[in-house]
Amino acid sequence: MAADASVLARSGVRIDHVAVAVEDLDAAIETYERTLGFELVKRSEVEGRASGMVLAEMRAGPVTFVLVQGTSPESQVSRFVEHHGPGVQHVAIEVDGLPELVGDLDGRGCELMTGVIRSPGLEQAFTRRDPTSGVQLELISRGSEQGFSESNITELFEAMERENAY
Numbered sequence: 206m207a208a209d210a211s212v213l214a215r216s217g218v219r220i221d222h223v224a225v226a227v228e229d230l231d232a233a234i235e236t237y238e239r240t241l242g243f244e245l246v247k248r249s250e251v252e253g254r255a256s257g258m259v260l261a262e263m264r265a266g267p268v269t270f271v272l273v274q275g276t277s278p279e280s281q282v283s284r285f286v287e288h289h290g291p292g293v294q295h296v297a298i299e300v301d302g303l304p305e306l307v308g309d310l311d312g313r314g315c316e317l318m319t320g321v322i323r324s325p326g327l328e329q330a331f332t333r334r335d336p337t338s339g340v341q342l343e344l345i346s347r348g349s350e351q352g353f354s355e356s357n358i359t360e361l362f363e364a365m366e367r368e369n370a371y
Contacts, residue, residue, distance in 0.1 A: 211309065211313075212302070212305055212306045212308075212309035212310075213298075213300070213306060213309070213310070216300040216301045216302045216305070216306050217298055217299075217300055218298075218299040218300060218301060219298075219299050220296065220297070220298060220299075221269065221297040221298060221299040221343075221345050221347070222262075222269040222270065222271050222297045223269075223270050223271070223293060223295075223296055223297070224270075224271045224272075224273055224293070224294040224295045224296075224297070224343075225270055225271070225272050225273070225291070225292065225293055225294060226273050226274070226275075226282050226285045226286050226289075226291055226292060226293075226294040227272050227273065227274050227286070227291050228274065228286055228291055229274070230259050230260075230261060230272055230273075230274040233261070233272045233274075234248075234261050234263070234272065237263045237270065237272065238263075241265065242265050243263040243264060243265045243268075243270065244263065244264055244265065245261055245262075245263060246262040246263065246264045246269075247261070247262040248260070248261045248262075250276070252276075256275065256276065256277050256279045256280035256281065256283075257275070257276040257277065257280060258273050258274060258275050258276055258280055258281075258282045259273070259274050259276060260272065260273045260274075273294060282294070289339070293340070294341065295331070295340070295341040295342060295343050296340060296341075296342055296343070297329075297342070297343035297344075297345050298342060298343070298344055298345070299345050299346070299347060300344050300345070300346055301346065302346070303321055303328045303329075303330060303344055303345075303346040304321055304328075306330075306344060307320070307321055307330050307344070310332070310344075315332055316332060316333040317330060317331070317332055317333070318331045318332060318333045318341075319331045325348075326347065326348040327345070327346070327347060327348065328345070328346040329343055329344065329345045329346075330343070330344045331343050331344075332344075
């Protein structure tokens with residue numbers, strides 16, 4: 206790797222998970238289990254101040270997809286599906302040294318939607334959806350937490366509500 210490689214190039218570990226917005230969570234779970242061979246690891250619900258979502262963490266070996274469905278038409282997940290159709294909502298990249306990476310991205314002009322969201326064993330930050338590709342990135346640094354912290358998900362959800370982002 207070149208000495209002048211970006212902080213992301215130096216700190217990126219792997220794709221942690223892909224979040225997929227769906228219209229019907231139960232149908233999507235069935236498809237991922239029956240057709241694709243994923244296993245349902247965890248199902249939960251998150252409520253923000255104005256709206257919510259239900260999610261299913263699906264795993265096939267080292268591959269994790271998180272299926273998300275809005276609980277009301279006002280939910281940012283429902284609005285995402287309304288504007289973009291079902292599909293990839295964000296891609297999460299596991300990194301080492303998240304605070305340094307966030308500082309580097311900010312210096313490069315990357316628009317971040319959140320600062321670093323922290324809970325025991327887990328740090329996350331989210332970019333805004335890139336207008337040139339439609340992709341939103343989650344940057345995640347894992348310690349002891351291998352799943353998803355409810356407090357982190359709630360904080361993200363509330364950040365998206367404040368930003369009117371979907």
